[in-house]
Amino acid sequence: MEWETVIGLEVHVQLATQTKIFSGSSIAFGAEPNTQACAIDLAMPGTLPVANEQAFRYATMFGLAVDAEIGKRSVFERKNYFYPDLPKGYQTTQLEEPIVGPGNVDILLSSGEQKRVRIHHAHLEEDAGKSVHEGASLGFSQAMSGIDLNRAGTPLIEVVTEPDMRNAEEAVAFARKLHSIVTSLGICDGEMSQGSMRFDVNISVRLKGGELGTRTETKNLNSFRFMERCIEQEVERQIEVLEEGGTITQETRLYDGDTHTARAMRSKEEANDYRYFPCPDLLPVILDDDYIEQVRSTLPELPDARQKRFEETYSLSAYDAGTLSADAAVASYFEATAKASGDAKLAANWLMGELSAKLNAEEIAIGGSKVSAEHLAGLIARIKDQTISNKIAKQVFEAMWNGEGDADSIIDAKGLKQVSDSGALEKMVDEVMSNNPSQVDNYRKADEKKRPKMLGFFVGQIMKASNGQANPQQLNEILKNKLDAE
Amino acid sequence: MHKLTIAEIARKLRSKEFSSEEITRHLLQRISELDTRYNSFVTVTAEQAIAQAKQADTRLASGDTEPMCGVPFAHKDIFCTNSVLTTCGSKMLSNFVPPYDACVVTNFKNAGAVMLGKTNMDEFAMGSSNETSYYGPVKNPWDTNCVPGGSSGGSAAAVAALLAPGATATDTGGSIRQPAALCGITGIKPTYGRVSRWGMIAFASSLDQAGVMAKSAEDAAIMLNTMASFDEKDSTCVDQPLEDYTAGLGNPLAGVTVGIPKEYFGEGLNAGTQAAVEAAIKELEKAGAKIKSISLPHTHLAVPAYYVIAPAECSANLSRFDGVRYGYRCDEPKDLEDLYKRSRGEGFGDEVKRRILVGTYCLSAGYYDAYYGKAQVVRRLIKQDFVEAFKEVDVIAGPTSPSPAFQFGAKSDDPVAMYLEDIYTIATNLAGLPGMSLPCGLVDDKPVGLQLIGNYFAEGKLLNLAHQFQQATDFHSLAPASIA
Known part of the structure; x- marks a missing residue:
C-alpha cells in the first residue's frame, strides 16, 4: 500500500509589540512572575480591554506579506473555557471575521522544486499565562502549582494553513519560511526557545489519491527539529495503526521535547464546546484602504524579493541566495561583508561555512557573532590579495573568534603572511x-x-x-x- | 436638611447655611438610625465621607463652582471603589476590595462629591426586586412589605427614604427605571456609551449602562453632568461632545412631539398605572407637547431576546469569578475542578446561576443560531422600530413598569413573571437608547412611574420634558407618609 501524508499547520506567532494586546503591560520576556500583569491582565472585576493598534498594524503587515486579503472589518470573539492561566475564563480571539484572509507562501524544497502552501487565514488573539508546576522550587509545598500571568494578553497571530504539505520536509520548509517572513517584517523576534513561534501540527495519512484520513493534532512544538521528529513519528504511528487494521482516533496530542515522544491529551469527545460569540467589550475594528495602503508602504524587503536581488546583484546560486536571504539579520550581515570585502562569493562561502559552523556549535544567533561583518570582510580582503592562503585564513578566523583582534593585526602578530618572495x-x-x-x-x-x-x-x-x-x-x-x- | 434636593444643597452650601460636613454627618446619622428598616446600604463609609466633606468644605471656601462639590450621595455597589469593599450584591465578592476606582467614581471624586456608602442591589444586577442580593432584600420605603424594584433597589430606596439626595445606579434591562418607578423617584439611563463602564462590574456588556437616581429631573441633570465623560479605557464609550444637561431644562415643550406606543398599553398593564400614565401624558400635552400614537411592532420580542443576549454575555462575563485570584474561594478544594465547582456553586446565588446556565445553553454548539443568532436579529428589528419612530416623534412616553411595587415573594418563584416586570424598559437597552422614569401618581399609596425614551444622545430632551412635567406637578416631591 502506498500511503500519503497530509499536513496542515497552525502557527502561533508572538507579535513584538511594546505592550499587550488589550492592556498597557509590557510583554518583555523573562521578568519576575506576575510583575507584568495589570488589573486588566488579571481580569479584575470591571476592567475592560482596549485593542492595541500596533498589533493590528503588525497583523496587517503579515497579511500583506503573504499576499492575503486584509479583513476590513475584524471582530474579536470570546472563546470560553476554564483554566487557571486564563484569567477571564475566556480567550479573546477572532473566528468569523479574522484580520487576515486567504493568502499563500512559496517554499523551496531541497529537490529544487518550488511549492505553494495556501494560508487559510490568520487571526489576532491574546496569549494565556503560564502554569508553573514546580511547586517546591517556588517555595510551595509539593502539590501546588503557580500561575504566572506575565504572558497573559501577549498579542499573537495564529496562522492557519490549508492541508497542503505532504511530508516533514515541506512542513519544516514552510515553518522556516514563515519564520523568515515574520522576522524580516520585524513583527516577531523569532526566538523559538522563548516560545515566540509555536507550531500545532495536524497530521493524517491516506492511501495515495484516496479520501482524507482522520487527523490528529500535536500541539506546542517550538523548534523545527521537534517538528520534524514529531511528524515522522506520528506518520509512522498512524500507518502502523492503519496497517494493523485499526482506526485513527481524532485527538489532541502533546509533544514532550525532553523524551521526544508524544502522548494523547484529549479526544474529540472530551473537547470543549468553546461557545464563541462576539466580544461585546470590543467593537468591530474597521480598517480602510488608506490605512492598508499606508501599512503597505512601510513594508520592508521580504525574503522572496531579497533572494531574487541576491541572485542578481551578487551572482549567487538560488540555493545560496535563499539561505542568505531567509533571515533578515543574516542577510544584512552578508551584505555588509560582501560590500566591505568586495567579494560576494567568498563572503557567502565564509558565512555559510566557518561562521555558521561556529554559531551553530555555540548556539548563538548571528546578532551575537564574535566576528563582526567588518572583521570578516577584512579577512576576505587578505585572502583576495593573497596575503594569506585559505588555510591560514581559517587560523586567522579562529583567532578573530577568540577576540584577538582584526585579521591584519593577527596576521602581523603571528607572522602568518604568505611567502610570495x-x-x-x-x-x-x-x-x-x-x-x-x-x-x-x-x-x-x-x-x-x-x-x-x-x-x-x-x-x-x-x-x-x-x-x-x-x-x-x-x-x-x-x-x-x-x-x-x- | 435631608428633604433638600441636590440643587438646593448646592446653593445652601454656598450661602453657608450649613457645611458639607454638617449635612454629611446628618445623613450618616439618618442612615444609621433608619436603614435597618430598608437595608439600602451594604457598606456605609462614614469616616471617609467625613474626610471628603471636610475637603469639599475647603474647596467650597475657595469658591469651587462644581455643583456636586460637598453634596453627599451614594454609589451602587457595582462600581469599584478604591480601598472600599465592592460586593456587587454577591457572596462571591463579599471580601473584594478593589485597588482602583471606576471611571464614574473618579468623576464624582474629582467633582468633590461626598460618598456616603455603597448601596444594596440584586446580585450582579440580576433581578427586578432586589430579592437576589446576598445581603438581604431592600424594602420599599413606601411599603416595607413590598419590593423596591431592582436591580438598583438600594439606590432607589436610599433616595426615596431621604437617606441620600441622589445615587448612582446601572440599567441593563430596566434596573434604574423600574426601581425609580416603584420607589417614586426620578432615574435616568443615558445612551449606551455616554458613561464609561470602566470599573463597573459587568453583567451584560452590550446592555449595561450607568445612570443616576435623584429626587428630580434637575438633580438628575446635575449628577449626569458629573457622571458622563468620554473614557479611552472603555472601547464602547462614545466620543460625543459633553453637554450641560441643566442648560435646556427650562425650554418650553411647544413643538415637541411625544409618541405613545400602542404596544405599551396592552394586556398586563395595571388599570391604575394606565390611568396615571395617561393623565401624565395629558399633562405633557397641556404643557405644549404634541401627542402622537405610534407603533413599535417588535415590542413583544424584547423580553425573549433580552433573556438570551443578557444571559449569554453574563455567562462569559462571570467566568472570571473562579476562586483563583480574588473573591470567594471554597474551603479545602481537593483539586482544580472541585475548586471551580464549589467556589462558583457556593459563591453565586440561584438567579445568577440560572442566567449563567441559560446563557451557556444559548451559546452551545447546535443552539447558537437558534437562540443567540436569532436574538441578535430581533435586536436589530427592535432598534429599527425606534429608528422609524424617531423620524416622527422627539420622545416616546409610556409606563415604566406594568404595576406598582409588589409584595416580597410574589414573583420570586416565577422567573418569567419577574422578567415581565421589565417588559417596557428592556427594548431601550437592546436599542442602546436613553430612557428615564419619573413619578406620575400613586396607586394604592404606591408610586407609578412615567417612562420617557429619547433618541440617541437626547438625554437633554428627556430631562427637559421631565423637568417641565415636574414644574407643573408635585408627584416628585411626594414622600412616603412614614418618612419625616
Whole structure:
C-alpha cells in the first residue's frame, strides 16, 4: 500500500509589540512572575480591554506579506473555557471575521522544486499565562502549582494553513519560511526557545489519491527539529495503526521535547464546546484602504524579493541566495561583508561555512557573532590579495573568534603572511629537492600524467617547512620549473 | 436638611447655611438610625465621607463652582471603589476590595462629591426586586412589605427614604427605571456609551449602562453632568461632545412631539398605572407637547431576546469569578475542578446561576443560531422600530413598569413573571437608547412611574420634558407618609 501524508499547520506567532494586546503591560520576556500583569491582565472585576493598534498594524503587515486579503472589518470573539492561566475564563480571539484572509507562501524544497502552501487565514488573539508546576522550587509545598500571568494578553497571530504539505520536509520548509517572513517584517523576534513561534501540527495519512484520513493534532512544538521528529513519528504511528487494521482516533496530542515522544491529551469527545460569540467589550475594528495602503508602504524587503536581488546583484546560486536571504539579520550581515570585502562569493562561502559552523556549535544567533561583518570582510580582503592562503585564513578566523583582534593585526602578530618572495621560495624548493634526491629522480622518470600527483609530495614538504605560509600558486610554478628542468 | 434636593444643597452650601460636613454627618446619622428598616446600604463609609466633606468644605471656601462639590450621595455597589469593599450584591465578592476606582467614581471624586456608602442591589444586577442580593432584600420605603424594584433597589430606596439626595445606579434591562418607578423617584439611563463602564462590574456588556437616581429631573441633570465623560479605557464609550444637561431644562415643550406606543398599553398593564400614565401624558400635552400614537411592532420580542443576549454575555462575563485570584474561594478544594465547582456553586446565588446556565445553553454548539443568532436579529428589528419612530416623534412616553411595587415573594418563584416586570424598559437597552422614569401618581399609596425614551444622545430632551412635567406637578416631591 502506498500511503500519503497530509499536513496542515497552525502557527502561533508572538507579535513584538511594546505592550499587550488589550492592556498597557509590557510583554518583555523573562521578568519576575506576575510583575507584568495589570488589573486588566488579571481580569479584575470591571476592567475592560482596549485593542492595541500596533498589533493590528503588525497583523496587517503579515497579511500583506503573504499576499492575503486584509479583513476590513475584524471582530474579536470570546472563546470560553476554564483554566487557571486564563484569567477571564475566556480567550479573546477572532473566528468569523479574522484580520487576515486567504493568502499563500512559496517554499523551496531541497529537490529544487518550488511549492505553494495556501494560508487559510490568520487571526489576532491574546496569549494565556503560564502554569508553573514546580511547586517546591517556588517555595510551595509539593502539590501546588503557580500561575504566572506575565504572558497573559501577549498579542499573537495564529496562522492557519490549508492541508497542503505532504511530508516533514515541506512542513519544516514552510515553518522556516514563515519564520523568515515574520522576522524580516520585524513583527516577531523569532526566538523559538522563548516560545515566540509555536507550531500545532495536524497530521493524517491516506492511501495515495484516496479520501482524507482522520487527523490528529500535536500541539506546542517550538523548534523545527521537534517538528520534524514529531511528524515522522506520528506518520509512522498512524500507518502502523492503519496497517494493523485499526482506526485513527481524532485527538489532541502533546509533544514532550525532553523524551521526544508524544502522548494523547484529549479526544474529540472530551473537547470543549468553546461557545464563541462576539466580544461585546470590543467593537468591530474597521480598517480602510488608506490605512492598508499606508501599512503597505512601510513594508520592508521580504525574503522572496531579497533572494531574487541576491541572485542578481551578487551572482549567487538560488540555493545560496535563499539561505542568505531567509533571515533578515543574516542577510544584512552578508551584505555588509560582501560590500566591505568586495567579494560576494567568498563572503557567502565564509558565512555559510566557518561562521555558521561556529554559531551553530555555540548556539548563538548571528546578532551575537564574535566576528563582526567588518572583521570578516577584512579577512576576505587578505585572502583576495593573497596575503594569506585559505588555510591560514581559517587560523586567522579562529583567532578573530577568540577576540584577538582584526585579521591584519593577527596576521602581523603571528607572522602568518604568505611567502610570495620568489627568491625565498626558490631557496626552499632547492633545499627540499636536494634533501629528497630519490623522489626527484622518480618524478623525472615518470610520465606527464603521473607527475601532477607526485608534485603533491614536494608541495607538502615545503608547506610544512614554511608553516603553510608559502604562496601555493607561486610555489607550484617554481617547483614545476625546477623539476621539469632536469 | 435631608428633604433638600441636590440643587438646593448646592446653593445652601454656598450661602453657608450649613457645611458639607454638617449635612454629611446628618445623613450618616439618618442612615444609621433608619436603614435597618430598608437595608439600602451594604457598606456605609462614614469616616471617609467625613474626610471628603471636610475637603469639599475647603474647596467650597475657595469658591469651587462644581455643583456636586460637598453634596453627599451614594454609589451602587457595582462600581469599584478604591480601598472600599465592592460586593456587587454577591457572596462571591463579599471580601473584594478593589485597588482602583471606576471611571464614574473618579468623576464624582474629582467633582468633590461626598460618598456616603455603597448601596444594596440584586446580585450582579440580576433581578427586578432586589430579592437576589446576598445581603438581604431592600424594602420599599413606601411599603416595607413590598419590593423596591431592582436591580438598583438600594439606590432607589436610599433616595426615596431621604437617606441620600441622589445615587448612582446601572440599567441593563430596566434596573434604574423600574426601581425609580416603584420607589417614586426620578432615574435616568443615558445612551449606551455616554458613561464609561470602566470599573463597573459587568453583567451584560452590550446592555449595561450607568445612570443616576435623584429626587428630580434637575438633580438628575446635575449628577449626569458629573457622571458622563468620554473614557479611552472603555472601547464602547462614545466620543460625543459633553453637554450641560441643566442648560435646556427650562425650554418650553411647544413643538415637541411625544409618541405613545400602542404596544405599551396592552394586556398586563395595571388599570391604575394606565390611568396615571395617561393623565401624565395629558399633562405633557397641556404643557405644549404634541401627542402622537405610534407603533413599535417588535415590542413583544424584547423580553425573549433580552433573556438570551443578557444571559449569554453574563455567562462569559462571570467566568472570571473562579476562586483563583480574588473573591470567594471554597474551603479545602481537593483539586482544580472541585475548586471551580464549589467556589462558583457556593459563591453565586440561584438567579445568577440560572442566567449563567441559560446563557451557556444559548451559546452551545447546535443552539447558537437558534437562540443567540436569532436574538441578535430581533435586536436589530427592535432598534429599527425606534429608528422609524424617531423620524416622527422627539420622545416616546409610556409606563415604566406594568404595576406598582409588589409584595416580597410574589414573583420570586416565577422567573418569567419577574422578567415581565421589565417588559417596557428592556427594548431601550437592546436599542442602546436613553430612557428615564419619573413619578406620575400613586396607586394604592404606591408610586407609578412615567417612562420617557429619547433618541440617541437626547438625554437633554428627556430631562427637559421631565423637568417641565415636574414644574407643573408635585408627584416628585411626594414622600412616603412614614418618612419625616
